[in-house]
Amino acid sequence: MNFEKKKEIFDNIYQGINGYSISHKGRSTMDTKDTKFLIYGEVSFTELLAIVENSGIKDKLDGLTTFCDLGSGTGMCLIGTAxxxxxxxxxxxxxxxxxxxxxxxxxxxLLAQTNKKLANKIKVINGNFLKLNFTKPSLSPNVIFMHYPMHGMGAEELYLQLEEKFRKELKSGSIIISAIRKLSIPEVFPEILPPMHIQCKYGNVTIFFHQKV
Ligand SMILES: C[S@@+](CC[C@H](N)C(=O)[O-])C[C@H]1O[C@@H](n2cnc3c(N)ncnc32)[C@H](O)[C@@H]1O
Structure with a gap:
C-alpha cells in the first residue's frame, strides 16, 4: 500500500472527529481526582510519519514487535502506527x-472495514497505565510512545512513578519515545538519538528517544 493510500485511509477514519472536544466532554463526567492531571493533544499521520522516517528510530526497532501508546486518545497513533x-x-x-x-x-x-489484518493487531484498554502490569504476557510492550499524557502541579511525581514502573517492568532494550518530557534517569534510560522537533497542531514539540539498558 503506498503512502497516499495509507493517508487516505487515516484521513477517512478521522474525518469529523474532534478529540479535544471528546476529551473535554468525557472528562467532565469523571471524578476530578482522576482527571486533574489529564491533558489532550494529538500526533497526526504526517507527524507520526516524520518521527518514524526522519529521526533514525526505524533502524533501532529490529526485533521489537509490540508498540504501546500510553494515553492513546482517539487512537490516532495506534491507527497511524498500524x-x-x-x-x-x-x-x-x-x-x-x-x-x-x-x-x-x-x-x-473503521480500519477493519478496509484492512482487517491491520485492525486485528490493535488492542485498546480503558484504564490507568500507572496501574497496569507491563510484564503480563498479553501486554509486554517493547516500544513505548507517550505524548505528554499528564501535566500541571503534581504531574512530575506521576512521571517519576511511571519511570520506576518502566525500570522494574520493561525488558532491557525496550525503546521509550517521549514527547515534551525527557526521562529523568539517563543511567537506565539513555537517549539513543538526538531529540527531534515536530510541528503539532498545538505547537512545536520535542521528541526524545530512549532505550532501557
Ligand atoms: C496528549 S494526549 C495524547 C493522545 C495520543 N497519544 C496522541 O498522541 O495522539 C494524552 C492522553 O493520555 C491520556 N492519559 C493521561 N493520563 C493517563 C493515565 N494515567 N492512564 C491512561 N490514559 C491517560 C489522556 O486522557 C489523553 O487522552
Whole structure:
C-alpha cells in the first residue's frame, strides 16, 4: 500500500472527529481526582510519519514487535502506527477517559472495514497505565510512545512513578519515545538519538528517544 493510500485511509477514519472536544466532554463526567492531571493533544499521520522516517528510530526497532501508546486518545497513533509500521505484530493503546477509548474503538472498527489484518493487531484498554502490569504476557510492550499524557502541579511525581514502573517492568532494550518530557534517569534510560522537533497542531514539540539498558 503506498503512502497516499495509507493517508487516505487515516484521513477517512478521522474525518469529523474532534478529540479535544471528546476529551473535554468525557472528562467532565469523571471524578476530578482522576482527571486533574489529564491533558489532550494529538500526533497526526504526517507527524507520526516524520518521527518514524526522519529521526533514525526505524533502524533501532529490529526485533521489537509490540508498540504501546500510553494515553492513546482517539487512537490516532495506534491507527497511524498500524499503517506506517508493518513490523509491529501488536499495537496496544491505554486510555483513561472512557469517551476517548470508545472513540478509538470506533476508529479501529473503521480500519477493519478496509484492512482487517491491520485492525486485528490493535488492542485498546480503558484504564490507568500507572496501574497496569507491563510484564503480563498479553501486554509486554517493547516500544513505548507517550505524548505528554499528564501535566500541571503534581504531574512530575506521576512521571517519576511511571519511570520506576518502566525500570522494574520493561525488558532491557525496550525503546521509550517521549514527547515534551525527557526521562529523568539517563543511567537506565539513555537517549539513543538526538531529540527531534515536530510541528503539532498545538505547537512545536520535542521528541526524545530512549532505550532501557
Ligand atoms: C496528549 S494526549 C495524547 C493522545 C495520543 N497519544 C496522541 O498522541 O495522539 C494524552 C492522553 O493520555 C491520556 N492519559 C493521561 N493520563 C493517563 C493515565 N494515567 N492512564 C491512561 N490514559 C491517560 C489522556 O486522557 C489523553 O487522552
Amino acid at each position: 499503517l506506517i509500521c508493518p513490523y509491529f505484530n501488536r499495537i496496544i493503546g491505554v486510555e483513561l477517559v472512557p469517551a476517548l477509548y470508545e472513540s478509538s474503538l470506533k476508529s479501529v472498527q
